[in-house]
Amino acid sequence: MHILLAASAFNSLTQRVHAELRDHGHSVAVELALPGSSLSDAVRRHRPDLVVAPMLKTAVPREVWSAHTCLIVHPGPVGDRGPSSLDRAVTEDADRWGVTVLQADEEMDAGDVWASVDCPLPPVGKSDAYRGEIADAALAAVLLAVERFASGTHVPRRQETGRARPYLRQEERRIDWAHDGTEEVLRALRAADSQPGVLDDLLGGRWFLHGGHREDGLRGRPGELLATRAGAVCRATADGAVWIPELRARRSPTGPAPVKLPAVLALGDALPPLPELPAPADAGPEERTWSExxxxxxxxxxxxxxxxxxxxxxxxxxxxxxxxxxxxxxxxxxxxxxxxxxxxxxxxxxxxxxxxxxxxxxxxxxxxxxxxxxxxxxxxxxxxxxxxxxxxxxxxxxxxxxxxxxxxxxxxxxxxxxxxxxxxxxxxxxxxxxxxxxxxxxxxxxxxxxxxxxxxxxxxxxxxxxxxxxxxxxxxxxxxxxxxxxxxxxxxxxxxxxxxxxxxxxxxxxxxxxxxxxxxxxxxxxxxxxxxxxxxxxxxxxxxxxxxDRTPPHLARSVPGRHTTPRAPRDGRDGRVTGPALQDRAPDPADC
Incomplete structure (x- = not known):
């Protein structure tokens, strides 16, 4: 089939869907939903058999979904609706989540369900889970939905129940450093790690905090900066401390968008003298501190x-x-x-x-x-x-x-x-x-x-x-x-x-x-x-x-699916090493 990917950005999930649909033999093109662009015009140009939206922040126009099957990838289980689905799951400490592929309709996230796959949600940052467990579930759901669409016989099921939850605003993300313990702080930071960050007051300025890692050895007055390490700052919580790797300044009305930077570099001269604490030499996953x-x-x-x-x-x-x-x-x-x-x-x-x-x-x-x-x-x-x-x-x-x-x-x-x-x-x-x-x-x-x-x-x-x-x-x-x-x-x-x-x-x-x-x-x-x-x-x-200002030409053009013939193992004469590890292929994983 010829599939058009409609996306707000060519992000990690859109890239993976693009690559794996090609692996499955489909012709794939991409159109970015940008200000001033028309998805309707793009669909008319491409004349796709199917439209898939791996990451779309805007609504699909009626003239598109009424004339073409448009499958929306929603990072939440069946019935979950809203633009901050994964953010809320991390904030609420959910240990399982899922992905739903549904048909675009009048109401956002309320269309008929073509496929749904659940998955574990470990205690990691939102973006990490999005590229990992969520992406795995999304690919399984997309491939199943595309297969069902290609069959011509599948009838998607209607959503009988559901709840639409609003965008998770900074007021709800705000950290109360005087009272919030490490677990609460980490959930807030993880739910906003890459975007949008957690808006906070620090050293007389307004900063977005990006990322957070536990520190069990340091203590101080809640909200106080305690130390630095490899560009990150350590900040005391009500019962412990967290490492914050990156900061981004709040945008001024007239200036350019600020850049996300290592925390120490971003704070610059505003940072008071703090001890630089090297990580333990053997720091690993079992250590209750952070090291890059x-x-x-x-x-x-x-x-x-x-x-x-x-x-x-x-x-x-x-x-x-x-x-x-x-x-x-x-x-x-x-x-x-x-x-x-x-x-x-x-x-x-x-x-x-x-x-x-x-x-x-x-x-x-x-x-x-x-x-x-x-x-x-x-x-x-x-x-x-x-x-x-x-x-x-x-x-x-x-x-x-x-x-x-x-x-x-x-x-x-x-x-x-x-x-x-x-x-x-x-x-x-x-x-x-x-x-x-x-x-x-x-x-x-x-x-x-x-x-x-x-x-x-x-x-x-x-x-x-x-x-x-x-x-x-x-x-x-x-x-x-x-x-x-x-x-x-x-x-x-x-x-x-x-x-x-x-x-x-x-x-x-x-x-x-x-x-x-x-x-x-x-x-x-x-x-x-x-x-x-x-x-x-x-x-x-x-x-x-x-x-x-437009979809890059190399994405907008249709790329045919490839069926590359596997190469036989080499004997190393071209500079590559072949070793015993290459002989042991792990079994296929179970569907999550």
Missing amino acids: IGYREQGGAGFLSFSFPGGAMSTEQCRRLLAAYRAACSRPTSVLVLGGGRGFFSNGIHLGVIEAAADPAAESWANITAMDDLVEAVLTTTDRLVVAALGGNAAAGGAMLALAADEVWCRAGVVLNPHYRLMGLYGSEYWTYTLPRRVGAAAAERLTAEALPLSADAALRMGLIDRTVPCGPQEFTAETVRLAVRLAASPATQSAIAGKKARRDRDEAVRPLAAHREAELARMRETFFDPGAPYHALRRAFARKEAP
């Missing part, structure tokens, strides 16, 4: 975890991760796993920090060189196998960081965007070496030119990654540990390490890594320091959440 980087070992494997808000990696974050990586490489392990958590793996350089810098060009340059230093360290590690474990999405330089590893393991729901073009950049992170060695020159050129999202399954079929792990987001860390420990214990691992070093030496003789870096950075430097380069306007629009 952690390391632990099990069996013969080391696990270097990291989690940066939004997947963005600033210059300082890159340097901290590089220091942690070098420390991990000093340990006596044969396998080192990068990532392994459920959130974003990485989306590359931190466009928000760059946008807020006094000299964005200079900060862009510092950030990309720090990112390159990290990737180079991974590429030149020859005394152990390095595994990139992606429990969440990766894009641009973050996707290339993953490709620097010997093996790339992705949770089955991950979406990859291995390209830079949409930000007006040529790209770096040694992509001209790592991407062609995995998929070939022609496929590398297509991926970077098309600039479309790729599902984990499609990436596996084309050889971009080595394994998909079909499990829920909460199970990914444990499954990664199991696979890595077994890989470290395999007799074949030592011979794989020896072969890896020989291949690196051969590749270096053909074209040194330094040559790739120099050529890439020459293009990047030219862009960064050219005030007229499109990158600057594109960066500004991204960091300040400015909507485009």
Whole structure:
């Protein structure tokens, strides 16, 4: 079928629906519901068999839903209605939730039900759950609804009951620091982590607080700032404390939209002297404190975890991760796993920090060189196998960081965007070496030119990654540990390490890594320091959440579904390592 995706933004869920519908053989196009645009005109141009709205904040016009079947993806169970469904579920501490695919009708969220799938709702941030459990349920529901529509025989069921709840306003989100305990504060912060944030008074200013993590060791007067760590601030609650990683200033009536920034950077000179408390060296999931980087070992494997808000990696974050990586490489392990958590793996350089810098060009340059230093360290590690474990999405330089590893393991729901073009950049992170060695020159050129999202399954079929792990987001860390420990214990691992070093030496003789870096950075430097380069306007629009004035042409065009033939396992002569882990595929997960 030809399916048109109508969306308010090409967000993570819309990208995943786009990628997986193509995997299932459908032709897919996207139209963004933007101010001044007409969805009716777009539908007439595309003449779709079906309209699907993965994330739509506006009503579908009557002339569209009365003439075409339009399926709305609502992040709530049957009967739940309203624009803040998931926000309220997190605020109210629900442990199960769901997704409903319903037909657009006169009343919002009240149309006939084509499919519904429930799922667990763990105590994580709203955006994390949205990209994880909610997205898994949404894809299952969308694929079922599309299959039912294609059959031509399915009759959707009417909603007999339901309740429409209003938008969750800042008055309801407000934190009472004098009386609210840590659990209440965390629920409020998690329900607004990415957007819209929790509006609050802090150090004489009005700020939106983004994200929150528990701290059990520090105490103070409720509402008081207690410490800093890696750009975050620790604030006392009525019975404990929380770490707040990011802040965003309230927008002035005349100024541009403020940028979301690490809390310490956002507060600047307004921040009083506070102790900088490093995280425990072995901080892990069991620790009752927060750290953006952690390391632990099990069996013969080391696990270097990291989690940066939004997947963005600033210059300082890159340097901290590089220091942690070098420390991990000093340990006596044969396998080192990068990532392994459920959130974003990485989306590359931190466009928000760059946008807020006094000299964005200079900060862009510092950030990309720090990112390159990290990737180079991974590429030149020859005394152990390095595994990139992606429990969440990766894009641009973050996707290339993953490709620097010997093996790339992705949770089955991950979406990859291995390209830079949409930000007006040529790209770096040694992509001209790592991407062609995995998929070939022609496929590398297509991926970077098309600039479309790729599902984990499609990436596996084309050889971009080595394994998909079909499990829920909460199970990914444990499954990664199991696979890595077994890989470290395999007799074949030592011979794989020896072969890896020989291949690196051969590749270096053909074209040194330094040559790739120099050529890439020459293009990047030219862009960064050219005030007229499109990158600057594109960066500004991204960091300040400015909507485009039209649907980007590469999304509006119809993209046919692909049925890529799976590749046979390689013998490693092209620079990729094949190891015993590739022989063990986990069973298909149960539907959530």
